[in-house]
Amino acid sequence: MRKFFLMILLFSFFSGIAQYTTKKKSAIAKYEEGRKAYAMMNFELSIQLMNEALEKDPNFLQPYHLLAELYLEIQQYDKSLENYRKVLEINPQYNPVLYYTIANIELHTAKYEEAIVHFEKFKELTGVPEPFQKEFNLLIANANFGAEAVKNPVPFDPRNMGQNINTNMDEYHPSITVDSKTFVFTAKDNVGKSNTGKPLIREDLYYSKKSSTNDWGRSVNYRGPINTRYNNEGSSCISHDGKYMFFTACELKTGYGSCDLYMSEMVGGKWKQPVNVGNKINSGAWESHPSLSPDGKSLYFTSNRGGGKGSFDIWRSDKDEEGNWLPAVNLEINTSEGDQTPYIHADGTTLYFSSKGRPGMGEYDLFVTRIRDDGSFTEPQNLGYPINSEKHELGVIADPEGRLAYYASDKEGGYGGLDLYEFELPEKVRPIMTTYIEGNVFDRDSKAKLDAEVELIDLTTEKVITKTTSDKVNGQFLVSLPSNRDYALNVSRSGYLFYSDNFSLKGKKVSSRKLEVPMVQIKAGEAVVLKNVFFETSKFDLKPESKTELNILVQMLKMNTTLKIEIGGHTDNQGNPTSNQKLSEQRAQSVMDYLVSQGIESTRLSSKGFGDTTPITSNDTEEGRAQNRRTEFRVVEQ
Incomplete structure (x- = not known):
């Protein structure tokens, strides 16, 4: 228990031994022998002698007090409380500090209602010294919290994990x-x-x-x-x-x-x-x-x-x-x-x-x-x-x-x-429900396993949720995927175009994902679909969450200073082809403008709209149309 508690125990015991509450010399003699046994840590003999003293005078207060201290020391709390209460039964004014001692034991043994009563009684009789006010307030708070918590239990049914995990050791x-x-x-x-x-x-x-x-x-x-x-x-x-x-x-x-x-x-x-x-x-x-x-x-x-x-x-x-x-x-x-x-x-x-x-x-x-x-x-x-x-x-x-x-x-x-x-x-x-992405990173052409940096980024906060590196021997990685958020997955490695993926999980049921990540070396003609660049429907203004991936593209361009790219805008086949063509051009230009605003020279960039002329999958389903509505970049010059 706490340092204040220990100090009080010493004070409460020694403050009560100056004058005996019996005149029977035989009882006093047994008590003194018992005190010596207690000092020598011979607790069994001390208990025996205290009980013999009480047989000679059942109202002899000091043996009850020492028995209470002794049982507390050997963690027999119920017997300790029994003897402390007997002390106060004989003389309620014997030592008000005992109310505090009793309250501490009651708190320690989950007797919260009783502890509240005795803490308050101690405070009423003696007050609390200023140096210990904070600690005393916490003890009172614990007693009140415990009393309420016991009345309002939470579900709890612990199950042993079994002999495959547990043994007779710790x-x-x-x-x-x-x-x-x-x-x-x-x-x-x-x-x-x-x-x-x-x-x-x-x-x-x-x-x-x-x-x-x-x-x-x-x-x-x-x-x-x-x-x-x-x-x-x-x-x-x-x-x-x-x-x-x-x-x-x-x-x-x-x-x-x-x-x-x-x-x-x-x-x-x-x-x-x-x-x-x-x-x-x-x-x-x-x-x-x-x-x-x-x-x-x-x-x-x-x-x-x-x-x-x-x-x-x-x-x-x-x-x-x-x-x-x-x-x-x-x-x-x-x-x-x-x-x-x-x-x-x-x-x-x-x-x-x-x-x-x-x-x-x-x-x-x-x-x-x-x-x-x-x-x-x-x-x-x-x-x-x-x-x-x-x-x-x-x-x-x-x-x-x-x-x-x-x-x-x-x-x-x-x-x-x-x-x-x-x-x-x-x-x-409970925490936020979290699943995972299990991936395999490799060179698209040689199939060699690669170590690459893997980041999962919250598109709203731009905070990196998970960051790891794929294993350089087997190319594998594992990243956390918390639910009810939208994320960009970025895989990058020097000398390669970054890999982009999107996981939109808001309001959706979450399950684990397995991912093959073919990395493409930087060379003319290669392209990357920017899966985390977003626009409002039928508009060309970039949504704020697009910045996450575009900033990754900015960093790649700054690290590869001779690289020139073309930004391509694409739509699905819904609506007027002429309008789609214009919208795709405007969206590609919006991306290019953002890159320039971040310090990329315009001479390294170009933009082009393709309308609905180059789909990557069928436009017959909403899922297919969503894939065809895309922004990508293509390496023009290395």
């Missing part, structure tokens, strides 16, 4: 890829005995793959190079695209502090040797609980370094334009009491974490906050009771779809120690 701190096919977690393992015969316990990282029947397969130890023979590796996160692994390792020669964050990259299906992520993230203190944003640009983690707000804080490091990590910053959601275990969802905006400094059920509770478009955070929301309880809840993640959550618990009925459980998240605390 399993905890999970993460999951955006395709929901790889589940990673930390597990403890008994690896033998020490020289003294004590068990040697080691932390390692494990993974499980989802089978064709949608079940999790038997977990597998990552082994080298991620896991090592003699060190502990734990508290990890696999990136949403499955390409990177961030994890915690302690007391290594390459570390900056007691525990540091390390990173490994998967190339061609194999993990590379892990490297320390550097001193912009790691410090001389303790870092753990990493979580990488789906755009790969932000790493959230827990640290107890100086300069924060509490004993543990959540920090974030962002990458600069060159891909280097910047100095970590303390998040605005932190409190003075402690915040830990951040998890940024695949939607890129929903952050789950644990906090001890916000109204909750009494200790660390699970919260959710959302990142606004301006980068600030919404007011954190408690996940509710009974997801949160009077105990510590440290860490929860949500699957990409946002329906299931995963967490660790040592609740009864498991396989032993901490087990991993899944449960359905209440609607109000």
Whole structure:
């Protein structure tokens, strides 16, 4: 419990021992013997002697008080409360501080209504010292929150993830890829005995793959190079695209502090040797609980370094334009009491974490906050009771779809120690439903697999939602695709024309996509359809969301300074051919004008309208007509 609570316990005990409330010397003698046994931490003997003292005088107050303290120390809370209440029953004025002590135990044991009464009684009798006012107010807030939360429980039916994941040892701190096919977690393992015969316990990282029947397969130890023979590796996160692994390792020669964050990259299906992520993230203190944003640009983690707000804080490091990590910053959601275990969802905006400094059920509770478009955070929301309880809840993640959550618990009925459980998240605390695009990048002509930069960009905000690189060995990539937004997908590589695709998901049912991405080398005659350039119906004014893709074209032209292109406008066959021809010319000119406004020399550009004369598919369906209404560019001169 809290530092104020511990100080009060000492004060409440020692303030009551100066004068005995009995005159029976035999009772006092037993009590004094019991005090000595307590000081020697012989609790069993101390309990026996206190009870013998009470047999000699049932109204002897001090033995009840010491028994209350003793039972509290060995975490037998009901017996502790019983003895504290007996003290106040004998003498309600004995020590008003005991009302505070009782209230703390009641809060700790989910007796919220009783805790409110006793906190208020303590405040009425003694007042609250100014240095502890903030802490006391939080305790009262916790009691009130807990009392209301118990009356209004949220749905919660946790299911053990089974023996393919859990063992008789501890399993905890999970993460999951955006395709929901790889589940990673930390597990403890008994690896033998020490020289003294004590068990040697080691932390390692494990993974499980989802089978064709949608079940999790038997977990597998990552082994080298991620896991090592003699060190502990734990508290990890696999990136949403499955390409990177961030994890915690302690007391290594390459570390900056007691525990540091390390990173490994998967190339061609194999993990590379892990490297320390550097001193912009790691410090001389303790870092753990990493979580990488789906755009790969932000790493959230827990640290107890100086300069924060509490004993543990959540920090974030962002990458600069060159891909280097910047100095970590303390998040605005932190409190003075402690915040830990951040998890940024695949939607890129929903952050789950644990906090001890916000109204909750009494200790660390699970919260959710959302990142606004301006980068600030919404007011954190408690996940509710009974997801949160009077105990510590440290860490929860949500699957990409946002329906299931995963967490660790040592609740009864498991396989032993901490087990991993899944449960359905209440609607109000779910993230944005997110699926994925699974792609394969290759050279169109040679069919050789290519590593290329892949970006998914929100067309409304122009924010990069996901950024990754296709594997240089197999050309594969995986990106998050949050629902109810419209996106541009851009794939680019030096020496090649960029690949453009569009995903309009507003108001539509979302499903995963598989994509073949043939990359075309820059040479005269090659063309690209700009799938994210938009106009109002029958008009040639560019819609604002067109800027995202046109700016990509601007960058390509600036990087290839000798390149000359022709902008081509095309329509479907609906309406008057003459009007279609004019509209296509105007639209091509609008695109050219925008490129010039962004610093591209007009001598490198030309525009041409084709009307409905060059369809790329049939005009017999609306889908076909939509494809024929297009803007493209063609390389004129390399």
